[in-house]
Amino acid sequence: MKMGIKEFRERLGEVALGDEVIVLTHHGKRVGRYLPERLREPRDIDLDAWVREREESARRWRAVTPSWRERLAAFGIPEDEIAQLEADDRCS
Incomplete structure (x- = not known):
């Protein structure tokens, strides 16, 4: 409905x-x-299959999505600046 x-x-x-x-x-x-x-009964949810599908989806996404380092290099950012950004960014 x-x-x-x-x-x-x-x-x-x-x-x-x-x-x-x-x-x-x-x-x-x-x-x-x-x-x-x-x-929604517990037997309706196959957690192992869900985890496998999530991991496969993430793998496919990473395969078609360039890393942020590649994107910065494509914009002409020098490698030393990218390295400095990486050093400053503790989340990646």
Whole structure:
């Protein structure tokens, strides 16, 4: 069932006790979904498969996305400046 955010908020008590998946919309565009807990049984979720898919997706993303160092070099930033930026950036 599709439901706007305002309607969802107004009918939350009714929806929470229901057994139907709700697609939330905002100005006609999908923004999320509500899945009642009783519809989601633990056996329906294969965590190992989910982890494998997440890792595969990350691998594919890294394969097609250049590193920030490559991007800076492509803009003509000298290697010594890139090294300094890397030294300053402790998050990477």
